[in-house]
Amino acid sequence: MFRYGGYRYYRCPKCGLVSTYPVPDDAAIEAHYARKFRGYYELRGRFEQQYQTVERQYRELLQAVVHVSRPSVLDVGCFTGGFLQLLEQNGWDVYGLELQPEAVEVAKGRLPGRIFQADLHGEHFPQRQFDVVSLLGVIEHVKDPMRMLRRCAEVLAPNGTLILQTPNSGSFLARAMRQFWPPYASVEHIHLFSHRAMQRAISQVGLQNVRILNHWKKLPVAYVYGMLQNFGPEFHRLLGPVYGVLPRFLKDASLPFYVGEMIVLAEMPAAGVFVANGQGGRP
Numbered sequence: 305m306f307r308y309g310g311y312r313y314y315r316c317p318k319c320g321l322v323s324t325y326p327v328p329d330d331a332a333i334e335a336h337y338a339r340k341f342r343g344y345y346e347l348r349g350r351f352e353q354q355y356q357t358v359e360r361q362y363r364e365l366l367q368a369v370v371h372v373s374r375p376s377v378l379d380v381g382c383f384t385g386g387f388l389q390l391l392e393q394n395g396w397d398v399y400g401l402e403l404q405p406e407a408v409e410v411a412k413g414r415l416p417g418r419i420f421q422a423d424l425h426g427e428h429f430p431q432r433q434f435d436v437v438s439l440l441g442v443i444e445h446v447k448d449p450m451r452m453l454r455r456c457a458e459v460l461a462p463n464g465t466l467i468l469q470t471p472n473s474g475s476f477l478a479r480a481m482r483q484f485w486p487p488y489a490s491v492e493h494i495h496l497f498s499h500r501a502m503q504r505a506i507s508q509v510g511l512q513n514v515r516i517l518n519h520w521k522k523l524p525v526a527y528v529y530g531m532l533q534n535f536g537p538e539f540h541r542l543l544g545p546v547y548g549v550l551p552r553f554l555k556d557a558s559l560p561f562y563v564g565e566m567i568v569l570a571e572m573p574a575a576g577v578f579v580a581n582g583q584g585g586r587p
Contacts, residue, residue, distance in 0.1 A: 309490030474498030
């Protein structure tokens with residue numbers, strides 16, 4: 305497709321999945337997150353209360369499809385635990401996985417005994433099945449997304465729900481903006497799914513009843529502008545003079561934004577799935 309940020313971007317002609325090449329190695333990924341964590345954490349912390357509108361959106365979608373008393377949830381990549389804290393306040397049995405050490409410390413302070421500095425593929429978290437597994441802004445960051453989806457299927461209970469949020473590489477904005485689409489962030493976003501690619505991937509691990517929704521977020525203008533430093537630096541520079549003269553009430557105003565992202569919901573069949581030779585499927 306194009307070169308951007310020192311990487312080449314390729315699109316699969318059959319499903320529309322976009323991947324970066326070469327895939328960054330672990331050292332490059334760890335160094336990237338170590339550099340950016342502090343600024344991102346401070347931005348999220350400053351707007352944490354306003355960002356809860358997005359987390360409440362996820363909660364409302366789950367409440368419409370999860371009908372068990374005190375449902376259990378495993379939030380993979382829980383960051384500082386804000387979403388899990390919201391669910392716990394509403395009676396959920398919550399568990400979170402996070403690898404970023406600074407984020408883990410904050411999340412553990414909020415939810416003692418419920419946060420694990422662990423990888424989904426390891427065993428350093430409760431080895432059980434969950435009513436919900438959430439991957440919110442996660443799957444685009446991993447080198448092997450199919451391995452992650454297969455593991456999610458393994459830990460989902462029968463009739464359980466997977467909720468996933470990620471950029472949609474097949475969206476109109478992605479196709480129109482090409483390399484200037486903000487989710488094309490080298491090192492950080494490695495694989496970006498289209499609707500078709502996501503449908504195929506989820507079906508291959510044995511999940512069903514896939515629903516894909518365009519994701520509109522209501523967020524403060526100042527937060528969105530701050531995020532452009534990492535996701536869309538060209539626009540951050542271009543909009544800088546305009547943003548600088550905006551009155552404070554406009555910077556703090558929360559508006560609906562759509563940048564070509566999607567929310568995905570899928571269900572585990574009542575009989576569960578089996579995994580053989582690394583391939584998930586219905587029994």
